[in-house]
Each structure stands twice: as C-alpha cells, then as structure tokens.
Amino acid sequence: MRSTVLSMLSLLGLFIGSVSAETQVDATSLHKDIREAVLRVPVAVQDAFGRDVAGDLLVTTFKPNGPGPFPLLIISHGRNSEKRGEYGRQRFESAARFFVRKGFAVAAPLRLGYGELASQGDPENSHGCSRPNYAPALAAAARQIVAVAQAMATQPDVDASRLVLVGQSVGGIASVAAAAMRPPGLVAAINFAGGHGGSPTVHRGEPCQPAQLKRLFQSYGELNAGAEAPTPTLWIYTENDMYFAPRHSRDWAEAYRSGGGLVDYRLLPAIGDDGHRLFAAANDVWQPLVDEFLTQQGFSQSGVMKPPPGTEFAPLSDVEALPLHSFTAHEGYKKFLLSKPPRAFALNSDGEFGYASGEDVLSRALGFCQKRKGKPCSFYAVDDKVVWRPQ
Template sequence: MRRFVLRLALLLLTTAVMTTPSYAAKKALANAAEFHESVTDIVVSVHERSGQAITGKVVITQFKPDGDGPFPFVLLNHGRAPNRAEPPRFQLTQQARYFVQRGFAVFVPTRIGYGALGTDPDPENAGACKAKNYASIAQAASDEILAVIAYAARLPYVDAQRLLLVGQSVGGYSTVATVARNPPGLIAAINFAGGSGGDPKTRPGEPCEADKLGQMFATFGRTGKAPMLWLYTENDQHFSPKYGRAWHAAFINAGGKAELKVLPPFGRDGHSLFSAGIDIWQPLVSHFLDEHGFPAQ
C-alpha cells in the first residue's frame, strides 16, 4: 500500500511538472499580452541570383503600444544564421520591447528562405565565396522589406510618414540597400554590423570578397538620402572593424549620410551586440532617435 501511495504521488508530481507552462512560455505569453503581439504573412515575389522569379510568404511578427495611434513604425531586419530554419519565426522580443516603449509600432519580418515555412528556395544565396553576387541579396531582401513597409503603412494605427529601419548583419546590409531605394516615409535608419559573406569558424573577421561589398555600399550611398547610424565592434568575428570603416567610407564618399561608431570588444564575438548587448546600444540609439525626430514617449 505504501509503495502504491508513493507511485501515485510521483505520478501526480510528474503530471504537474509536464502541464505547468515553462518560464519561457509564460514570458512569451506575457510579452504577447503586454505588447499586443500578432502574426500575419504576406505574399512577395522576388528574384534569386540566377534571375529566376520566386514567390513566397514573408511572416511578420507585430508589436504595438497601447492605444490607437497612429504610431511611428520600425522594421527590425534579421541576419542570416547557419541554420536558417531557426527560429521558426523571428520575434526579436527584447529589441522590440525597447522600440515599443519608445512609442513605435514594431514589425519583424521573417524573410523568404528562413523559419518554419522552409529554407528552400533561398533568394539570399549569393553563391560561392570567390564568386559572390551581393547585388542579388540587396535586391531580393529590399524587395521584401519594401513589401512589408507597404503592408504596415496601410494599418490604421501606423503613421505612414514616420518610418525607421533597423537591421543586423545581412539584415543591416539589407537595411542600407533599402535606404538606397528611399521608401515613402523613411526618416532614419540604423545598421548593426551590416554585411554578408562572413564565417567566424573558417575565416574569422574576413568576409568573402569584401571589396565587392564596398562597391555595393558605394552604390547605396549614391542614392540613399535618410541619415543613418552604423554600429560595429572591435571584435566582430564576421566582419573585422577595418571593413566596417571601409564600407562606411565608401558609403559616405558616394554621398550617403551615416555616423559610424566602432565600439569596444563585446563578449566573444561583437557580432552579437544587437541581440545580447542591448544595454550597451540603447543609449546610442536613443540619442540618435532623439536627434532625428523620434523623441521618447
């Protein structure tokens, strides 16, 4: 009898543990409620490097402050991880929290070739390391970003004339490419460690064909009009700071407007600053937003 009681108690305890929401699940629910999280998708057509047309869905995670708005809006553009199936949907919740608290409606696109909808086709595949087509990434990713901007601008709680663009890594590169296309309502943009072709395992700090990226940034600078903030770190294992400086010089010498800040080493790889160093970049971003028409709410 005693053995039976012990087994029953163990079974009840196990069941309780299995059915109690995890801390992460509770936190996700709290974020969804606090920042009015919602998810939608839009169909977008882009071209890959071969020129073939691709039609796919861009999944958009949305956050907003309390109230009806209209709110200024920001797009947070993700980078490119080795496993493009993870996460299933980009949320960038902690970064979104900062911008919601600043009074922004936040849109986080999961671009074609990433997440739960599948990694094939992949319009951001620029080819082999010695034969990169960085122009194709810029075109495909910025096409998707422009489509998300158009979607967001139609929402009743969004102020379509007050747009901020933010991106990290390939998302930073894509953000600069989008600035070059001068979307309606764009006020300013922020590039966190923007670039492509980096591999910290096999070529730490040395991206593939960095000169080609310099040429692309010069191309973006010739047409981009919005002021930008560029943030890189001294120990970025994808893009050594010499490249951040060279790409910034190419951009502004061609006519672009960007303030560059190369920050001290952060953790083991400064490339993670956007995701893991929020307390470090917040003051810099807040100052930039204050200067360019986005005062704290």
C-alpha cells in the first residue's frame, strides 16, 4: 500500500526529496509523551509570477505510543503577511494532543514564505487587495501540504492510505485546495475559518474580492467530486470572525456544494473577541464536533477528554494530602488552588506534576506533567474536586 501511495503522489508533479531529521532543535523542548519530533521536508513550488520557490520545510510531528501504523493527519497554519518572518515552528499542541488521542500521527509543517524560509520568497502572496490572484497562492500551499503527506508516507509507522487534512484560515482553504488534488488515501478534510485576503483592522469581516474566493471554492468542489465520490469535509466558522463574516463563509460553502463537493458547514456562536481564532483558542468547543465528524469517517477512537468523578480522598484545600511531598510540588498545588476554574492538576509516581487553568485544561495539565519523561500522569484535582484514586 505504501509504495502505491508514493507512486500516485509522484504523479501529482510534486518535488520528491529525501526527508531528514532536524538536528538544530533542543531535544529537551520536545514532548516525549506524544513522541514529538522535527523533520525537514524539501519542496519546490511556483509563485504567481511563475518563479520557483524552494526550501526545506520545518515539520513538527506527533505520534501515539506503539508500533502503528497510524493514520496521518496534517495541520496547516494560517497567514499574517506582516509578520510572516516571525513565524516559528508550528505545533498546535492542544489540537495535536486531541488528534493523537484519536490515534493519528500528526504533522504540522511551517510552509515556504514563513519564519526562517521567509527570505526565500512568498508563494502565498495574493498581490494586493484591489486585484488579488488567489489561485496560484493556494495552489502553492496545497502542493506543500500534499508533499508533506508524501514525505510522511515513507515512515513505517504511518499509514498514508488513511489521510485527513486540517487547516486554519489560509491553511483551511489551502486544505480544501489540497483535497481538490485528491491525494492518495484522502479520507476527509476539515476547514477552520478558511479564506484569504482578510484584515480585521482595514476591512473587518470583508475579505478582498470574496466573489473570486467563491469561484475558487466552487472549482475545488468540482475537482474533488470529478473523478470519484466527493471527500467528506467539515467547515467550522463563527458569528464573530473578524476576517470572514458569516455571509461570506455561507456563500463559499454553498458554492463548494454546488460544484459537487460534500460539505458539513457549521456556524458557531461568537467566541472571544475574534472567532477567527477558534482553532487555537476554543478546543473545548470544536473538539466534540470534530470527534463526531471523524467517527463518522471511520476514526472511532475518541479524542475528547472527560473529567473523572470526584472522590473523598481529601479536601481540595489540604495541601499536605497531596501524594507528592516535595516543596516544589506543594508550591505548584498552591498555585493551582489560587487559579480559577476550569482548572486541573495532574501528577505521577516519579514526582512530576502539571497544572493548567482556562481552556483545554485536562489535556494541558497532563501535557505539562508528562512532557519531560513521557511517563503517564493521573489527575489529582479538577475544578473544585479531588479526583485522585490511589493505586
């Protein structure tokens, strides 16, 4: 199956190069419990003027424990043209942990034109608001997404014949564009707040030339549905998206559907000050929706975490009852008690602990506890309850 996937990917006209491990990343910054690693993937694309832009993408990967092979999921980032040189290694840790819990190997690339690769060209530049040229920009992004799938297919614990694409903002529409290329093994695509040419300060909610984007979405639907049954896609937008107002995202979804694409469009209530950030800032909201969608596509392993029930082990405020007796652990628990719910505190028998408050607290608390050694942690307290059950 893997050789078939590689052969079909080469037919897409993608640059094929060898994948290498990144040696410049501090190993202590990698989270062992989700097998975080960093790779280099060579790619070459063309910009809107037909110029070649090439480089080695910095790709962060996460995997479940075990031999696999694991289905593959690729997360694609958005775009800030003014700060594209400041982009760092992409991780999306909360989202990555969710998808790893669902059994996926996850790859999050930093695309050409961003961060350390910004000086080599900007193939995703749409060339101004008055007369944008979105098609080549999105084709370049889509080809990089498929190239990462090609590279990950060479890994023995990755099953690239079961591929899911996920993206935020420009990464969202680029994932739809990549789905239109019908890469081998594609099962589904998820578009979070996808679009291009928006500005919350200059023209809030109104992207440049939305009709052009509508035509592109329709063409992506036509291409995706052209050869086989259309790929299931989930599109998630919000009422207060400061880049793309709901009337535009509705139009785009209908255009994609009219082209033959299969789309489940969800418009969520307002999230924070700008719902455009829902992928990074509202994991507790979107994870159940995505869990349900992916279960329908055959990925039945749950990724949503639920708080354990309370116990009578000790009163919440009893710091001395904590199974860890170090000064550092007690001070950490005191800080947890001072935080406001939602909150969670986790620990393990090696004396490691982690706590979090705010959004996605269960996953984040476990992540802080398990990141260094990778040894599993258990919850001691969640919100206003002790949930610890001595082994």
